[in-house]
Amino acid sequence: MAGDPLILHEDPVSGNCYKIRLTAAHAGTALERRGYDIRAGETRTPRFLAEINPNGRIPVLQIGTRFLPESNAACWYLAEQAPEAGLIPTDGFARADALRWMFFEQYQHEPNIATLRFWRLGPGGEAGLDAARRAQLPAKRSGGAAALALMEAQLARQAFLLPQGFSLADIVLYAYTHVAEEAGFALADYPAVRAWLARVAARPGHVPMA
Amino acid sequence: MAGDPLILHEDPVSGNCYKIRLTAAHAGTALERRGYDIRAGETRTPRFLAEINPNGRIPVLQIGTRFLPESNAACWYLAEQAPEAGLIPTDGFARADALRWMFFEQYQHEPNIATLRFWRLGPGGEAGLDAARRAQLPAKRSGGAAALALMEAQLARQAFLLPQGFSLADIVLYAYTHVAEEAGFALADYPAVRAWLARVAARPGHVPMA
Numbered sequence: 001m002a003g004d005p006l007i008l009h010e011d012p013v014s015g016n017c018y019k020i021r022l023t024a025a026h027a028g029t030a031l032e033r034r035g036y037d038i039r040a041g042e043t044r045t046p047r048f049l050a051e052i053n054p055n056g057r058i059p060v061l062q063i064g065t066r067f068l069p070e071s072n073a074a075c076w077y078l079a080e081q082a083p084e085a086g087l088i089p090t091d092g093f094a095r096a097d098a099l100r101w102m103f104f105e106q107y108q109h110e111p112n113i114a115t116l117r118f119w120r121l122g123p124g125g126e127a128g129l130d131a132a133r134r135a136q137l138p139a140k141r142s143g144g145a146a147a148l149a150l151m152e153a154q155l156a157r158q159a160f161l162l163p164q165g166f167s168l169a170d171i172v173l174y175a176y177t178h179v180a181e182e183a184g185f186a187l188a189d190y191p192a193v194r195a196w197l198a199r200v201a202a203r204p205g206h207v208p209m210a
Numbered sequence: 211m212a213g214d215p216l217i218l219h220e221d222p223v224s225g226n227c228y229k230i231r232l233t234a235a236h237a238g239t240a241l242e243r244r245g246y247d248i249r250a251g252e253t254r255t256p257r258f259l260a261e262i263n264p265n266g267r268i269p270v271l272q273i274g275t276r277f278l279p280e281s282n283a284a285c286w287y288l289a290e291q292a293p294e295a296g297l298i299p300t301d302g303f304a305r306a307d308a309l310r311w312m313f314f315e316q317y318q319h320e321p322n323i324a325t326l327r328f329w330r331l332g333p334g335g336e337a338g339l340d341a342a343r344r345a346q347l348p349a350k351r352s353g354g355a356a357a358l359a360l361m362e363a364q365l366a367r368q369a370f371l372l373p374q375g376f377s378l379a380d381i382v383l384y385a386y387t388h389v390a391e392e393a394g395f396a397l398a399d400y401p402a403v404r405a406w407l408a409r410v411a412a413r414p415g416h417v418p419m420a
Contacts, residue, residue, distance in 0.1 A: 070313040099309075
């Protein structure tokens with residue numbers, strides 16, 4: 001309901017959580033924040049599983065007494081509640097096209113780039129990974145590079161991911177792309193992506209991750 | 211635009227393609243179909259990459275001269291164009307909740323269950339997998355089981371994934387869940403999921419995968 005207090009259950013280092021804060025900033029929506037440490041298992045406690053998310057993951061956007069997991073679903077909710085911000089196109093094809101980039105983000109971009117970043121920022125870094133994770137490195141590196149190459153081709157042709165201009169698709173993909181160096185990717189190899197990152201960061205209402 | 215011819219570029223054995231045909235059936239929308247063999251590389255030819263999808267993947271929904279990759283974005287488009295079918299809830303939270311299950315499907319369900327099925331149905335089956343894929347089997351099995359367990363908990367409490375009733379979320383998750391045995395999962399372990407599969411298949415307008 002309009003007026004329900006909004007609480008973001010998050011880990012501040014997570015790009016999936018940051019994209020919700022960035023959407024809220026563009027939408028002009030206030031969010032209360034509750035922090036959890038993923039690496040310390042704080043999203044797997046019996047209380048978290050019972051009360052916040054049985055899937056044991058963050059982010060979760062709490063709207064009054066209701067809970068919405070999945071970062072891109074939370075971004076969609078906030079953007080739809082603030083139509084004046086124009087983050088979701090009104091044309092049906094363009095709206096589906098925004099979702100196309102958001103599903104691409106969760107299927108091809110986040111599982112490679114965000115996961116590599118999470119592993120590299122962890123204790124011991126890449127050298128400290130166990131054999132199972134080390135075996136996944138080549139596939140994650142090539143998958144992440146393919147995701148960045150697809151964005152590069154699109155952004156070499158137009159200023160933002162949708163031809164209509166800045167949208168929720170840009171917000172969602174900005175989150176982990178702007179820290180892709182921390183995942184081991186050289187953004188110098190993707191000049192159109194770098195120029196787009198600067199355009200997104202220069203938008204009125206932008207807030208940084210930290 | 212309304213009236214644009216709709217062409218589904220697909221591989222008939224893909225659940226991601228089937229979910230678009232199932233959405234179209236419920237929406238009462240006619241689709242022309244063009245078949246490609248993924249294993250034969252037919253979605254990686256220079257012509258496919260240039261004309262259909264630079265990402266080299268199917269399904270792609272062609273709407274007139276425009277192309278929409280990502281299965282769940284295509285389902286969303288078709289469902290929105292047929293509001294009388296009621297596949298997308300009108301309430302804002304419920305709409306985001308449908309997207310929550312659709313993002314869960316692409317992030318936690320499809321990469322485990324669909325990928326295991328694809329590997330097992332391939333030449334040589336599971337025994338013929340290379341070392342890199344074999345190393346991923348335990349994580350994909352436990353990830354797929356966790357996805358089915360999350361659905362089981364939800365469907366033990368209510369008839370469909372959303373409390374409002376049958377929606378696009380059910381269509382999208384039906385596609386690979388109903389063939390999860392082909393991925394090596396025993397659906398007998400998930401009785402609420404099995405009962406839900408039967409309810410979805412009994413809906414007016416349902417069409418089978420084959």
